[in-house]
Amino acid sequence: MLEKTYNPAEVEETLYSDWEQSGSFAADTGSSKAPYTIMMPPPNVTGILHIGHALTFTLQDVLIRYSRMRGKDALWQPGTDHAGIATQMVVERQLAEAGIHRRDLGREKFVKKVWDWKEESGGSIIRQLRRLGASPDWEKERFTLDDSLSNAVTKVFVQLHKEGLMYRDKRLVNWDPKLHTAISDLEVEQRETTGKMWFFKYPVDGMDGVTITVGTTRPETMLGDTAVAVHPDDERYTELVGKTCILPLVGRSITIIADDYADPEKGSGAVKITPAHDFNDFEVGKRHNLERINVLDENAALNENAPEKYRGMDRFDARKAIVADMEEAGLLEKIEENAMVIPYGDRSGVVVEPWLTDQWYVDAHTLAQPAIKAVETGQMKFVPKQWENTYFEWMRNIQPWCVSRQLWWGHRIPAWYGPDGHIFVEETEAEAVVAAKVHYGKDTEIVQDPDVLDTWFSSGLWPFSTLGWPDKTPELDRYYPGDVLVTAFDIIFFWVARMMMMGLHFMGEVPFREVYIHALVRDDKGQKMSKSKGNVMDPLELCDKYGTDSVRFTLSAMAAQGRDIKLSEQRIAGYRNFITKIWNAARFCEMNECVPSAKFDPASVTSTLNRWIVSKAAEAGNAVAASIESYRFNEGADALYHFTWHTFCDWFLEFAKPVFHGDEEAAKAETRATAAWALDQILIFAHPIMPFVTEELWRRIDENRGSSLINGEWPEYAGLSAPDAQAEMDWVVELISAVRSVRAEMNVPPKSKLDLSVKGTNETDQARLESHRALVSANARLESIVCVDDEHDVSGAIQTVVGSMTLLLPLAGVIDLDQERARLQKENDKHDAEIAKIEKKLNNAGFVAKAPASVVDENKARVAAAQDAKSKVLEALSRLASI
RNA sequence: GGGCGAUUAGCUCAGCGGGAGAGCGCUCGCUUCACACGCGAGAGGUCACUGGUUCAAUCCCAGUAUCGCCCA
Numbered sequence: 001m002l003e004k005t006y007n008p009a010e011v012e013e014t015l016y017s018d019w020e021q022s023g024s025f026a027a028d029t030g031s032s033k034a035p036y037t038i039m040m041p042p043p044n045v046t047g048i049l050h051i052g053h054a055l056t057f058t059l060q061d062v063l064i065r066y067s068r069m070r071g072k073d074a075l076w077q078p079g080t081d082h083a084g085i086a087t088q089m090v091v092e093r094q095l096a097e098a099g100i101h102r103r104d105l106g107r108e109k110f111v112k113k114v115w116d117w118k119e120e121s122g123g124s125i126i127r128q129l130r131r132l133g134a135s136p137d138w139e140k141e142r143f144t145l146d147d148s149l150s151n152a153v154t155k156v157f158v159q160l161h162k163e164g165l166m167y168r169d170k171r172l173v174n175w176d177p178k179l180h181t182a183i184s185d186l187e188v189e190q191r192e193t194t195g196k197m198w199f200f201k202y203p204v205d206g207m208d209g210v211t212i213t214v215g216t217t218r219p220e221t222m223l224g225d226t227a228v229a230v231h232p233d234d235e236r237y238t239e240l241v242g243k244t245c246i247l248p249l250v251g252r253s254i255t256i257i258a259d260d261y262a263d264p265e266k267g268s269g270a271v272k273i274t275p276a277h278d279f280n281d282f283e284v285g286k287r288h289n290l291e292r293i294n295v296l297d298e299n300a301a302l303n304e305n306a307p308e309k310y311r312g313m314d315r316f317d318a319r320k321a322i323v324a325d326m327e328e329a330g331l332l333e334k335i336e337e338n339a340m341v342i343p344y345g346d347r348s349g350v351v352v353e354p355w356l357t358d359q360w361y362v363d364a365h366t367l368a369q370p371a372i373k374a375v376e377t378g379q380m381k382f383v384p385k386q387w388e389n390t391y392f393e394w395m396r397n398i399q400p401w402c403v404s405r406q407l408w409w410g411h412r413i414p415a416w417y418g419p420d421g422h423i424f425v426e427e428t429e430a431e432a433v434v435a436a437k438v439h440y441g442k443d444t445e446i447v448q449d450p451d452v453l454d455t456w457f458s459s460g461l462w463p464f465s466t467l468g469w470p471d472k473t474p475e476l477d478r479y480y481p482g483d484v485l486v487t488a489f490d491i492i493f494f495w496v497a498r499m500m501m502m503g504l505h506f507m508g509e510v511p512f513r514e515v516y517i518h519a520l521v522r523d524d525k526g527q528k529m530s531k532s533k534g535n536v537m538d539p540l541e542l543c544d545k546y547g548t549d550s551v552r553f554t555l556s557a558m559a560a561q562g563r564d565i566k567l568s569e570q571r572i573a574g575y576r577n578f579i580t581k582i583w584n585a586a587r588f589c590e591m592n593e594c595v596p597s598a599k600f601d602p603a604s605v606t607s608t609l610n611r612w613i614v615s616k617a618a619e620a621g622n623a624v625a626a627s628i629e630s631y632r633f634n635e636g637a638d639a640l641y642h643f644t645w646h647t648f649c650d651w652f653l654e655f656a657k658p659v660f661h662g663d664e665e666a667a668k669a670e671t672r673a674t675a676a677w678a679l680d681q682i683l684i685f686a687h688p689i690m691p692f693v694t695e696e697l698w699r700r701i702d703e704n705r706g707s708s709l710i711n712g713e714w715p716e717y718a719g720l721s722a723p724d725a726q727a728e729m730d731w732v733v734e735l736i737s738a739v740r741s742v743r744a745e746m747n748v749p750p751k752s753k754l755d756l757s758v759k760g761t762n763e764t765d766q767a768r769l770e771s772h773r774a775l776v777s778a779n780a781r782l783e784s785i786v787c788v789d790d791e792h793d794v795s796g797a798i799q800t801v802v803g804s805m806t807l808l809l810p811l812a813g814v815i816d817l818d819q820e821r822a823r824l825q826k827e828n829d830k831h832d833a834e835i836a837k838i839e840k841k842l843n844n845a846g847f848v849a850k851a852p853a854s855v856v857d858e859n860k861a862r863v864a865a866a867q868d869a870k871s872k873v874l875e876a877l878s879r880l881a882s883i
Numbered sequence: 884g885g886g887c888g889a890u891u892a893g894c895u896c897a898g899c900g901g902g903a904g905a906g907c908g909c910u911c912g913c914u915u916c917a918c919a920c921g922c923g924a925g926a927g928g929u930c931a932c933u934g935g936u937u938c939a940a941u942c943c944c945a946g947u948a949u950c951g952c953c954c955a
Contacts, residue, residue, distance in 0.1 A: 002917090004917085004918075005920075006931060062945080116945040189955080190954085341955085386887070386888085387887095389886075389887075390886085390887075390953075390954090393885095393886075393953095393954075394954080397954095466949065489952095489953085490953090520952090550943085557897095557906085558895090558896075558897095559904095560896075560897060560898095563888080563896080563897090564888095564889095564890070564951085564952085565896095566895065566896085567895090568894085568895060568906095568907080570894095570895085570906085570907050571895075571896095571907065573907085573920075574907060574920085575906085576907055576920065577918095577920040577921085578920090579906080579920090580918065580920045580921090581917090581918065581920080581921085583917090583918080584918035584920095584921085585917065585918080586917085587917045587918075588917035588918080589917085590917090590919090591916095621888060623887080634896095634897065635897085635898095638905070640899080641905085641906090642905090649917085649918085650922090653917080657916095659918095735922095740924065741923095741924065741925090743923085743924085744912070744923065744924035744925075745924075745925085747911090747912075748937085749912090749913090750912075750913055750915070750922095750923080751913095781915085834902085838902090839903090841938085841939075844938055844939080845937030845938080846937090846939080847901090847938040847939065848938080849938070850937090850938045850939090851901070851938060851939070852901090855901055855939095858901085858902090859901080859902090862902070
């Protein structure tokens with residue numbers, strides 16, 4: 001006997017390990033089934049499961065479990081990402097607590113420490129994933145720093161280099177002065193702030209007392225100025241172009257140049273040019289062949305190129321000092337408030353500095369071309385489609401991708417330098433040594449590049465590196481390309497774009513056919529959840545409180561396309577109740593000896609009631625399947641919820657009660673078998689979303705099944721449609737609802753049973769009444785049901801209209817005539833409104849002429865029905881008047 | 884500045900060219916032999932605003948307002 005409520009805590013762990021140990025999650029390379037592949041976006045090894053993970057992994061698991069039940073050989077490839085900066089920061093922080101800096105340890109020891117940390121505390125997110133019920137093929141779990149994946153990274157780097165798509169260049173990078181590494185454009189967060197603009201006067205050479213005023217937001221970088229620019233058309237400055245001015249505090253003579261970059265509207269119209277410290281100025285510098293003077297060190301403090309006084313000062317201290325010194329020199333014209341955007345490192349949270357360094361770059365522009373084309377031609381599709389725009393926008397304007405990082409944790413760049421700086425890019429040191437010998441004509445000492453690669457470089461290879469590439473493995477052959485990638489929009493650039501470029505370049509094929517972009521779970525202010533903002537919700541706490549299935553169902557039900565999710569705990573509680581409802585439906589079936597049978601054929605049932613529920617179950621199952629296949633998880637969840645609660649529980653089981661309590665053995669047997677079958681269907685099509693409770697019930701309902709639901713088969717619901725049975729049961733539902741409505745409005749005590757007389761019945765009505773007498777009586781709480789003719793005395797009866805029938809309920813003594821009149825009047829008004837609305841349409845010649853015939857007919861039928869009902873109500877009203 | 888999205892019941896949100904929906908909340912009545920995490924019956928909405936297209940607009944188009952996000 002099932003308990004009164006489902007207790008998730010008791011079953012989840014057992015079921016999960018049972019699934020895992022029985023190999024239910026494993027893909028099978030030798031299978032004759034068609035493959036279905038999802039690459040799990042590898043979470044950071046430092047990651048803690050947050051609600052966004054819960055959403056994305058739930059949806060992926062729904063797809064995987066569904067596909068598995070659909071007879072596919074499903075591979076959900078799991079793993080974790082080494083997360084260069086994030087992981088290094090975690091370990092550095094730990095060391096810092098012990099007062100140790102990574103430099104004290106040295107590279108080798110430090111990297112060892114990180115590995116130790118990874119083995120001990122890393123990957124907790126993988127354990128948390130199990131709590132979520134996720135069913136990836138754990139045997140195939142990978143880590144981006146695994147030997148085989150690292151090997152792939154090296155190969156890719158070397159090949160790209162050989163093809164000229166990977167190169168070293170001296171350019172401005174986004175330098176993080178706290179982490180001491182370059183970061184890519186994507187890792188920079190642009191924050192709007194109100195800052196200041198300082199107006200400095202630079203004395204013009206040879207023109208006594210004449211100055212040119214430049215507006216700047218970065219006074220400290222003036223020490224590296226190598227020009228002043230004005231717009232060529234700016235007449236205020238025409239005379240000064242070509243002349244030189246003196247850079248105050250430094251004394252260097254710099255040229256006044258004309259360049260379109262200077263905006264006459266902004267500031268004074270003249271702008272100082274610091275090619276070594278500003279991306280725009282760098283471009284201007286290139287056009288005018290200006291010297292690049294770097295005045296900052298790796299900490300963003302002033303370096304030896306600055307005048308002695310400022311050397312070693314932090315950039316912001318230097319700013320104050322310089323402004324003060326300029327003011328003292330009488331060269332500070334004014335200070336204005338200025339709305340501006342300041343770049344911050346997304347990991348460190350400090351202001352990022354454009355800094356001139358040598359870095360490795362990927363020619364993303366070239367790689368992007370096939371990746372753009374693949375989406376244009378539909379080889380890869382975004383769902384929802386609108387995200388194509390985001391993808392195209394970025395891909396078409398893609399910048400060289402800086403992939404080197406000045407970190408120790410990550411894939412070491414396979415490049416070695418000779419004494420003269422000559423670069424050797426090879427897969428191994430041995431090969432580099434050989435190359436150097438060839439190049440120099442003798443054994444020559446070479447030194448490996450100390451840098452590592454951007455984490456996203458290896459992530460970009462994930463769809464094929466995890467399958468064994470560059471080896472030609474059976475897995476690679478079978479599971480690439482994947483079917484769908486499921487992710488949030490925020491990593492379209494970081495990851496999706498990179499996988500597309502790498503996949504197309506190295507595999508010659510897109511890495512996946514579709515990308516489903518789901519919502520972002522935001523906090524109550526609509527803010528993106530992130531660790532740094534500290535506004536994360538803990539899905540595991542919710543799982544503890546409500547059960548994992550409740551959380552999964554809630555997330556699925558809210559995963560509508562195109563809008564972000566604001567999650568409320570109340571809603572989870574509501575869906576927990578749904579699970580209890582399923583549980584109790586099963587309990588009811590158990591109490592009434594509804595046992596599933598393998599021999600049961602749903603197409604063979606005979607009673608209207610059973611044909612009806614079979615038909616409805618098939619509809620629901622098909623609706624859930626179609627929803628999942630089109631990534632409309634919310635619609636699938638709705639279909640499931642509605643069928644289970646409002647069709648199966650509210651009506652079918654209630655209708656089955658009189659059968660179960662009756663003495664027609666054949667009907668009883670069929671209805672029991674049908675109920676058991678329908679319940680099984682609910683478990684089947686609920687399983688992808690709610691794996692635990694469904695599996696538990698599947699086993700508890702029939703301990704001799706010998707199979708797990710996870711390995712169950714999703715039936716083809718064909719040939720089960722029964723429109724006649726549906727029409728008939730709809731009629732019954734309407735009848736019962738009408739009686740209940742009157743009872744409630746008239747405050748009839750629930751216990752008292754009424755005698756129902758029905759007027760205006762046709763043969764169909766009479767036959768239906770006859771065959772459903774028991775269940776109508778039970779559900780409407782009736783003592784008797786009789787059909788009467790038009791002459792029947794209705795005095796003292798409440799009347800209500802259902803279709804062409806008028807229901808008469810004897811409520812003499814309880815009827816408040818005024819109340820009853822008001823009730824009927826209200827009903828009448830409703831019909832009037834309906835009739836007016838439709839007639840207006842039908843009276844429109846254009847409508848009748850141009851609308852499809854079916855729509856016109858439908859409206860005609862509706863207005864006829866409403867008129868019929870109205871006349872019945874009017875009749876009732878007139879009878880009332882005559883009492 | 885450019886782009887995208889949102890505006891529907893008290894709240895959170897579905898729907899999207901021909902009958903306005905869900906969950907929660909609210910009201911009334913029920914210890915009805917599966918379930919009070921329940922059952923039954925209800926209340927509640929000029930579908931942001933203004934134009935346009937159409938026989939027909941909550942839905943399509945244009946504009947306005949407000950809010951949010953992304954990119955520069």
